[in-house]
Amino acid sequence: MDFQAKLEDLFRWRRDVRRFRTDPVDAGLIEHLVGMAALAPSVGYSRPWRFVRVDDPDRRNTVRGIFEHCNAEALSGYTGDRAQLYAQLKLAGLNDAPVQLAVFNDDGTERGHGLGRKTMPEMLRYSTVTAVYTFWLAARAHGVGVGWVSILDPEAICRTIDVPPSWSLVAYLCVGFPIEEHADPELERAGWEQRENAAAVLLSR
Secondary structure, eight states, X not given: OHHHHHHHHHHHHOOOOOOBOOOOOOHHHHHHHHHHHTTSOOGGGOOOEEEEEOOOHHXXXXXXXXXXXXXXXXXXXXXXXXXXXXXXXXXXXXXXXXXXXXXXXXXXXXXXXXXXXXXXXTHHHHHHHHHHHHHHHHHHHTTOEEEEEOOSOHHHHHHHHTOOTTXXXXXXXXXXXXXXXXXXXXXHHTTSOOOOOGGGTOOOO
């Protein structure tokens, strides 16, 4: 029961982090967390995830510019109070996070020999998503915060980081020690959206 309670606490405490301290994170810890991410399930044991640590300042600046452009476009899609609220949201920790990881899916991998993908080829990318979430939970268990930046142009990110053409972007992660801890989602606190109850997501047929 103690393990179950702690696991539930981890799920509740996981939270998307956007405000980071600039203190460095030990490289050995990052390698350990990526190793834990590799414990995630994958269709046909394909293990298609590819983690790339983005350290080069020029690449980071380019990523930040891509975010700013995409964020401005996203803002233009809202009007009135919703636009005003969107403009106030902090949606990325790109300026402060000491570690940035781009996570790609190797769409052309031959590992797993196509098992489980004939009717649902998207399972390959879903496998990489499970690795991202496993990394996220492992990081939080070690006191490290993670923020998933999705307001990006995936093709532009692939060009910036110079990855093989068969790789597609799944996640861009900001990683570091959080400035503050919250058990409730930031977007809920900001009034952007509210959590639905279980009855809204659990249906019977």
